[in-house]
Amino acid sequence: MAKLYVNDQEVDIEDGEKIVDAIEELGVPIGCSNGVCGTCEVDVLEGMHNLSELNEEEQDLGMEGTKRLGCQCTIQSGIVKLAF
Numbered sequence: 001m002a003k004l005y006v007n008d009q010e011v012d013i014e015d016g017e018k019i020v021d022a023i024e025e026l027g028v029p030i031g032c033s034n035g036v037c038g039t040c041e042v043d044v045l046e047g048m049h050n051l052s053e054l055n056e057e058e059q060d061l062g063m064e065g066t067k068r069l070g071c072q073c074t075i076q077s078g079i080v081k082l083a084f
Contacts, residue, residue: 002050005081006042015077023070028084033071035061040070040084047080 002013006026013022023040024030031039035057044051044066052074054063063069070082 002075002077003079007083013075019073019075020071028070030071035069035072042068042070042082042084044068045081045083047078050076050078050080
């Protein structure tokens with residue numbers, strides 16, 4: 001079981017699950033849910049290595065460094081801390 005923190009709130013997520021539903025419950029705005037609008041951009045404060053690799057949609061929107069699209073990430077395991 002992985003643990004996701006968003007702005008000091010936490011939720012447990014099954015390993016290998018997409019984080020979109022969990023982050024929406026924790027207040028991250030979700031627009032299109034398919035990586036086109038960029039509304040769900042988050043900053044990964046800790047645990048980038050526990051997330052899936054950048055995908056084509058994130059690359060197309062210029063995500064780099066600690067920036068990710070919450071609707072496109074899958075948490076592999078461990079702890080991930082995000083801010084938005």
